[in-house]
Amino acid sequence: MGLTARRLQPESLQYFLEEKMRIKVQNLTVDKVKCDLLVINLFEGVKDPGGATAVIDKRLKGVISALVKSGEITGKLCEVNIVHTQGKLPAKQVLVVGLGKAADFDLDRSRKVMAAAMVEAKRIKAKFVATIVHGAGAGGLSLPTAAQALTEGCLIGTYHYAGFATIKNDSFFATEELAIIEISKSKIRDILQGVHAGQIIAESVNNARDLINAPANKVTPSYLAQVAQKVPGVKVTVLSLAQAKKLGMEAYYSVSKGSKEPAKFIIMQYGQGKPEIALVGKGITFDSGGISIKPSRKMWEMKTDMSGAAAVLETMRAISRLKARKSVVGVLPCTENMPDGQAQKPGDVIGSLLGKTIEIISTDAEGRMVLADGIGYAKKVLKVKKIIDVATLTGACVSALGDAASGIMANDQELVDQLIAAGQRTGEKLWQLPLFEEYKEYSKSEIADTKNCTEQGKAGTAIGGLFLELFAEDTLWAHIDIAGTAFLDRGRGYLSAGATGVMVRTLTEYLRS
Known part of the structure; x- marks a missing residue:
């Protein structure tokens, strides 16, 4: 046959x-x-x-x-x-x-x-x-x-x-x-x-790649939770939106309010004892932009905005099957970003799990909102030593690096060097972008601790990284922006057009080394 x-x-x-x-x-x-x-x-x-x-x-x-x-x-x-x-x-x-x-x-x-x-x-x-x-x-x-x-x-x-x-x-x-x-x-x-x-x-x-290529009406937050729960050798906990809100995840909750599709906050734990490393994957199963709605042209591609969550989920599967010796937790804040009478609005001020307040400039900068509480959960609840987040975060990263390399930013150079080296071994290029102090001026708010994005349109990828760094605080942290590398318009090398599954190999290599 x-x-x-x-x-x-x-x-x-x-x-x-x-x-x-x-x-x-x-x-x-x-x-x-x-x-x-x-x-x-x-x-x-x-x-x-x-x-x-x-x-x-x-x-x-x-x-x-x-x-x-x-x-x-x-x-x-x-x-x-x-x-x-x-x-x-x-x-x-x-x-x-x-x-x-x-x-x-x-x-x-x-x-x-x-x-x-x-x-x-x-x-x-x-x-x-x-x-x-x-x-x-x-x-x-x-x-x-x-x-x-x-x-x-x-x-x-x-x-x-x-x-x-x-x-x-x-x-x-x-x-x-x-x-x-x-x-x-x-x-x-x-x-x-x-x-x-x-x-x-x-x-x-x-x-x-299957998860990312599939349509958003099929691969929902609930479906991702079902897939995660079937990964062998991994303990999985799924929080409902109500449970997440009760814990104080206001940033995650604010993004989820506009969708009728139930949000799922997924925690996947592998290994014995307290996890040392957290992988946090952005899980927006469809991103319309919310009230700050996107243009209709190619909006269908926003089914891929959960590529970070897919990468983390499948990395957890790989390290479990390979019996990696590290203790790792995957955190997948999954939801949709949709416009609705209950949706967050530009100008709103939103809280977060770590207590920091956020002024919403654009509801289309939602990925960093769910990651803020994902990182906050890894830090405050799980108390991990290192956090690596993966996300299709900014169009600016596509402008800067195209589809040849993912952007990486961090508060620890050794962690950056290790991830870049893992990427070199696996054929997944990473390029370090700076988090200059001067960039912080762009997202200062007069009514909250920070804006969720800048209105100037400058240094967009770094602004996204600096936003997330606020929530990592003193925990070792790296942010990988896969906006350009998660999905290819045309095939290249051994990757066909469509979803690439980028960062599964790099993260697995890093965790095995």
């Missing part, structure tokens, strides 16, 4: 694949593996293929080396060339994928390479694919990390969201099995270790 696309079933809203791609590791020589497509590689500039590629070239009577010499195969990054074996090998076809220059090869290039190979496998409808591990040895990568990157590239790179279409797409095809081939029996354990981690992390990334 072939694979179907990932979709949400309208009735139960449960994720499903009729059959997941099977990934196995085999102790074989590459010329003995039976498959529809065998993936080998070549670095750019190499004229005489070595390793597994040389073994296959020899069995094919020098066809690959001849194509290299003629310039048809160059080894440029993600270049793919199909060679028909004509019965000389158990594999029906061989794919030579370019690794680019050896000096530039890294983990993210490994992901890109494997994704490119799997996209080509899909194009030629190869059900059974075999591959070597790319980049271990000559590429300078350790075997477990190379195997992990390969697995992530394969699964993230072949993601397809079908949504709620009832008409079957006959053109959809997905590979059923990937076999990773290794001749040395002593290396199998390292490869299995990497594949295990890669599968877990990639599945969490793709789960987050």
Whole structure:
């Protein structure tokens, strides 16, 4: 039976694949593996293929080396060339994928390479694919990390969201099995270790993408709470809006008042004892802007304003499955931002869990309001040592960094450096933005402790960060603005258009390191 696309079933809203791609590791020589497509590689500039590629070239009577010499195969990054074996090998076809220059090869290039190979496998409808591990040895990568990157590239790179279409797409095809081939029996354990981690992390990334891609009438705060409650190994508490208000979360309550959809404040706790680190994810399941309503053009994309909450939820799933040794809590303030007779208004003054007062300048600056109480809860109630918040917070971040990097701001440079390093290892770029003292003048209020945004339109991303810093106070804190990176208009590298699941990999890597 072939694979179907990932979709949400309208009735139960449960994720499903009729059959997941099977990934196995085999102790074989590459010329003995039976498959529809065998993936080998070549670095750019190499004229005489070595390793597994040389073994296959020899069995094919020098066809690959001849194509290299003629310039048809160059080894440029993600270049793919199909060679028909004509019965000389158990594999029906061989794919030579370019690794680019050896000096530039890294983990993210490994992901890109494997994704490119799997996209080509899909194009030629190869059900059974075999591959070597790319980049271990000559590429300078350790075997477990190379195997992990390969697995992530394969699964993230072949993601397809079908949504709620009832008409079957006959053109959809997905590979059923990937076999990773290794001749040395002593290396199998390292490869299995990497594949295990890669599968877990990639599945969490793709789960987050499903949540973000789905429409807001399906993925509501209540639905996010249901998904969170089913994460194994994690203790979940869900507060109603009334319970949150009783605790003093006036900022969160003020945003939620305009929606008839029940708000849910979700707490996910993993590990033994008191949590040391809190991940706080903005969970606005639909953002109309409220009374300060957004333009109708592309408002549909505001279903993605819960990307931070999705990233935190799926990070909690990943670290639980990977049995991370840290004690972590995820805080997801989830609600909608809608206009209504009960909704907050520009000019209102709102309280917060920490007692600070906020003058509302724009009801469309609601994300920082729910995060204020999310951060406040992590600080006051959970008493954590570190807080990392993730949010699609500001359009200004998109203007500054586009969709290539997320913005990061913090009150602790070591925490910033650690998160940036984790992002480098996972291929998720982070760029530090300043929190200059001068910016604080922009959001000073004459009638409250702060405004929720500035009217000048200057330094918008930093203003959002400085607002949140008020609530972190002396707790170590970092803010990651994923407004530009959470959703792509066009595919890039191994990420297709739509939701990216950004920060699941970075946060998981940070918490495992």
